[in-house]
Amino acid sequence: MRKIKVVSFLVLLAFVFTLTACGGNTAKNETKETKEKVFVFAKSGDPVGLDPANVTDGESIYVTQQIFETLVKYKDDNTEVVPGLAESWETSKDGLTWTFHLRKGVKFHDGTPFNAEAVKFNFDRWMNKNNPYHHGEFEYYGYMFGGYPGVIKEVKVVDEYTVQITLKTPLAPFLSNLAMPSFAISSPEAIKKYGQDYFKHPVGTGPFKFVEWKKDDRVVLERFDEYWGGKANFAKVIFRTIPDNSARLMELKSGNVDAITDINPDDVEAVKNDPNLQLLLRPSMNVGYLAMNTEKKPFDNVKVRQAINYAINKKALVDAFYGGLAKPAKNPLPPSLWGYNDEIQDYEYDPAKAKALLAEAGYPNGFTTTLWAMPVARPYMPQPKQIAEAIQKDLEAVGIKAKIVTYDWATYLKKGENGEHDLYLLGWTGDNGDPDNFLYVLLDKDNAKKGSASNVAFYKNDKVHELLIKAQQESDQTKRAEYYKEAQVIIHNDAPWVPLVHSTPPVAARKSVKNWIPHPTGSECFFKVDKEE
Amino acid sequence: MANYIVRRLLQLIPVLFGITFLSFMLIHFIPGDPVTVILGEHASPERAAELREQLGLNDPLYKQYLKFLNNLLHGDLGRSIITHEKVLKELATFFPATVELTLAAMFIATIIGIAAGIVAAVKQYSWFDNLSMIGALTGVSMPIFWLGLMLIYLFAQVLGWLPPSARLSIEYSVPTVTNLYLIDTLLAGNWAAFKDALAHLILPALALGTIPMSIIARMTRSSMLEVLRQDYIRTARAKGLGEATVILKHALKNAFLPVVTVIGLQFGYLLGGAVMTETVFSWPGVGRYIYQAIMARDFPVVQGSITIIALIFVLINLIVDILYTVIDPRIRYQ
Numbered sequence: 001m002r003k004i005k006v007v008s009f010l011v012l013l014a015f016v017f018t019l020t021a022c023g024g025n026t027a028k029n030e031t032k033e034t035k036e037k038v039f040v041f042a043k044s045g046d047p048v049g050l051d052p053a054n055v056t057d058g059e060s061i062y063v064t065q066q067i068f069e070t071l072v073k074y075k076d077d078n079t080e081v082v083p084g085l086a087e088s089w090e091t092s093k094d095g096l097t098w099t100f101h102l103r104k105g106v107k108f109h110d111g112t113p114f115n116a117e118a119v120k121f122n123f124d125r126w127m128n129k130n131n132p133y134h135h136g137e138f139e140y141y142g143y144m145f146g147g148y149p150g151v152i153k154e155v156k157v158v159d160e161y162t163v164q165i166t167l168k169t170p171l172a173p174f175l176s177n178l179a180m181p182s183f184a185i186s187s188p189e190a191i192k193k194y195g196q197d198y199f200k201h202p203v204g205t206g207p208f209k210f211v212e213w214k215k216d217d218r219v220v221l222e223r224f225d226e227y228w229g230g231k232a233n234f235a236k237v238i239f240r241t242i243p244d245n246s247a248r249l250m251e252l253k254s255g256n257v258d259a260i261t262d263i264n265p266d267d268v269e270a271v272k273n274d275p276n277l278q279l280l281l282r283p284s285m286n287v288g289y290l291a292m293n294t295e296k297k298p299f300d301n302v303k304v305r306q307a308i309n310y311a312i313n314k315k316a317l318v319d320a321f322y323g324g325l326a327k328p329a330k331n332p333l334p335p336s337l338w339g340y341n342d343e344i345q346d347y348e349y350d351p352a353k354a355k356a357l358l359a360e361a362g363y364p365n366g367f368t369t370t371l372w373a374m375p376v377a378r379p380y381m382p383q384p385k386q387i388a389e390a391i392q393k394d395l396e397a398v399g400i401k402a403k404i405v406t407y408d409w410a411t412y413l414k415k416g417e418n419g420e421h422d423l424y425l426l427g428w429t430g431d432n433g434d435p436d437n438f439l440y441v442l443l444d445k446d447n448a449k450k451g452s453a454s455n456v457a458f459y460k461n462d463k464v465h466e467l468l469i470k471a472q473q474e475s476d477q478t479k480r481a482e483y484y485k486e487a488q489v490i491i492h493n494d495a496p497w498v499p500l501v502h503s504t505p506p507v508a509a510r511k512s513v514k515n516w517i518p519h520p521t522g523s524e525c526f527f528k529v530d531k532e533e
Numbered sequence: 534m535a536n537y538i539v540r541r542l543l544q545l546i547p548v549l550f551g552i553t554f555l556s557f558m559l560i561h562f563i564p565g566d567p568v569t570v571i572l573g574e575h576a577s578p579e580r581a582a583e584l585r586e587q588l589g590l591n592d593p594l595y596k597q598y599l600k601f602l603n604n605l606l607h608g609d610l611g612r613s614i615i616t617h618e619k620v621l622k623e624l625a626t627f628f629p630a631t632v633e634l635t636l637a638a639m640f641i642a643t644i645i646g647i648a649a650g651i652v653a654a655v656k657q658y659s660w661f662d663n664l665s666m667i668g669a670l671t672g673v674s675m676p677i678f679w680l681g682l683m684l685i686y687l688f689a690q691v692l693g694w695l696p697p698s699a700r701l702s703i704e705y706s707v708p709t710v711t712n713l714y715l716i717d718t719l720l721a722g723n724w725a726a727f728k729d730a731l732a733h734l735i736l737p738a739l740a741l742g743t744i745p746m747s748i749i750a751r752m753t754r755s756s757m758l759e760v761l762r763q764d765y766i767r768t769a770r771a772k773g774l775g776e777a778t779v780i781l782k783h784a785l786k787n788a789f790l791p792v793v794t795v796i797g798l799q800f801g802y803l804l805g806g807a808v809m810t811e812t813v814f815s816w817p818g819v820g821r822y823i824y825q826a827i828m829a830r831d832f833p834v835v836q837g838s839i840t841i842i843a844l845i846f847v848l849i850n851l852i853v854d855i856l857y858t859v860i861d862p863r864i865r866y867q
Binding site for chain 2: 196242246253254
């Protein structure tokens with residue numbers, strides 16, 4: 001009797017397992033029958049919102065990139081600006097008036113027409129805090145156009161397909177800024193209809209339209225058949241949220257998803273060796289750096305800063321902590337940006353030279369200092385703690401004793417802005433592919449104000465400042481590039497940083513995925529991507 | 534009895550008050566603030582100050598707390614700082630996922646745990662007893678995230694029997710009614726989707742259920758052993774009752790009391806274990822939701838969720854206490 005009970009229980013258990021195993025199989029057969037091409041992309045986080053003007057995180061932007069389009073956009077593989085919803089544009093001599101000629105016959109997913117009024121509606125919403133549809137923070141608008149209402153004086157409808165934007169002062173990166181996903185054009189009707197909840201009901205002009213968002217699970221998009229640019233290859237694009245790095249990779253291996261981001265550095269080899277998978281490297285638009293607080297002793301001494309540049313073995317860092325998926329940096333700018341000065345000779349790894357320089361600077365026996373390490377992994381610094389420890393060893397070899405300091409992320413950033421640190425690890429990912437977005441933000445004296453510094457080396461050089469401002473006001477890109485190249489030479493000699501690496505974040509996909517070109521900005525539209533069944 | 538329940542419900546008020554106070558203090562004393570999280574690496578101090586004011590973070594702590602209490606009394610848990618969505622609404626989407634997972638885990642844990650415990654006790658020192666108690670010991674000491682990954686590796690990757698993550702395969706979409714997928718799929722009359730949802734539930738439920746399963750098995754075993762030595766069991770056997778009746782009816786009923794306590798407690802703890810499980814299995818539940826909220830210093834979310842969870846924890850305890858009287862009529866509440 002007892003035995004029978006145990007046995008029957010085990011049988012029941014086995015039954016449940018077989019039942020569900022069968023369930024899985026039938027599910028797969030059904031998809032093959034329907035023959036819809038679906039692209040499933042897994043990311044580590046859920047979008048915060050889907051109103052492109054109001055989000056700043058990569059997870060959200062990845063989704064909005066498929067639904068929305070901007071007036072101008074970046075080329076498929078670099079940050080050069082090409083036509084988007086605007087077919088052409090011209091600017092006045094003084095650089096203050098920009099006229100955009102819009103593409104005709106473009107529709108929003110809700111069927112309303114895209115025109116000059118729609119563009120004006122979007123700009124008015126972003127710029128004006130009192131606009132009835134200004135729900136949210138619109139952070140990127142503030143950053144890129146100088147707050148609210150900012151540098152844009154007026155947006156005028158000239159005729160149905162012509163729009164004129166007037167600036168208060170010239171802004172050289174204007175076009176590059178407009179190509180950012182944040183300045184995508186939403187359907188005015190949808191914004192009016194959904195009000196506060198527009199972030200859950202995005203309506204744009206892109207190749208895919210929004211269908212469903214199950215929080216922390218999936219976002220489903222569907223091909224927009226009336227897209228002006230033709231038909232996308234996929235009937236559906238599905239974004240799945242899989243927070244655990246290993247689980248995400250397993251889903252890719254088992255074929256349940258087509259592509260994933262955020263791969264553990266340790267798993268890169270496994271992806272490379274898997275015959276069913278491919279590893280795509282995203283061109284770098286970032287820099288990881290060690291900033292030296294030039295306002296504090298002994299880092300006010302340029303020889304000390306140069307010595308530290310000689311003391312750190314960047315090549316070893318790249319090999320040890322990036323799985324080879326990064327390049328040692330010699331400039332604050334990543335090489336994928338125009339204006340990059342390739343003629344600069346990096347300080348080579350030379351501990352003897354570092355010691356000699358320290359002695360010259362009056363520190364023959366080195367000194368004691370603090371080395372600040374970020375508490376969180378970033379694309380440009382996947383293992384900050386370990387990197388800090390490696391740097392600590394390099395410094396010790398030349399006599400500098402550095403104690404590693406860390407705080408939670410928010411406090412870390414705050415204290416950095418206040419200039420409380422000595423040596424400080426941080427990095428930057430570009431927003432718009434303009435050198436100004438790196439050099440001015442990170443190394444201009446304007447941004448070295450205690451309490452709000454983004455120039456955490458507190459580096460102040462008037463000549464650099466002059467060049468960066470001149471470049472900001474110049475509209476000829478060749479001239480701008482010259483200014484930036486000159487600025488990089490001065491920065492190199494003054495050595496406020498040790499530029500460490502430019503990482504090239506990997507994306508893994510099934511071998512069947514075709515035509516995918518990872519973009520330096522961190523996300524791309526899947527319009528041209530295809531998949532062989 | 535009714536009196537007792539009313540009194541217990543009234544006792545909830547100071548308990549919840551204490552919990553909201555403690556959690557409020559705790560989250561506000563962790564360094565870092567949501568403004569930095571929202572504005573990121575770019576923020577200007579003017580903008581940060583403005584936002585801080587807007588979020589009411591400049592008010593003294595006691596004022597913020599009183600405001601929270603006041604809203605709570607009106608059934609309002611506030612809006613998430615990050616997503617601007619109502620906390621109650623977000624909880625309503627995430628909670629069912631966790632409830633479904635927890636119930637499934639508890640179901641597995643109870644059935645297998647009690648069955649194993651009974652058999653182990655009846656067959657004390659047999660190979661089954663030894664094996665299941667070693668298993669129980671291993672189960673208790675196993676980190677959930679590790680167990681979860683191993684389960685995924687074995688059943689999803691090597692054997693390919695069960696899906697490794699999420700609640701439903703992407704080919705299925707069912708209208709949301711209760712947000713309990715097993716029920717929603719049935720309501721939609723989609724049998725294939727139901728089986729798919731069930732398949733998705735097994736691995737995470739197993740991972741989450743392992744610890745309570747082990748604890749329940751050990752508790753059942755020791756409780757059964759004690760009861761089996763009692764005189765009335767000998768009497769029952771002497772009366773000529775069948776072994777199954779003796780064990781399942783006479784022994785189990787009396788051995789059940791401590792087991793129910795443990796089940797009740799474990800049920801509460803599962804809400805904590807859910808954080809790990811939900812992360813490993815990409816289960817969109819409340820555990821992950823709170824974890825993310827803590828990382829983002831999303832005060833209203835953390836505050837609101839803790840309050841609700843505490844409420845549930847306390848209610849489960851109340852139910853357990855009531856069950857006592859049902860199981861053992863000797864227990865009376867004055």
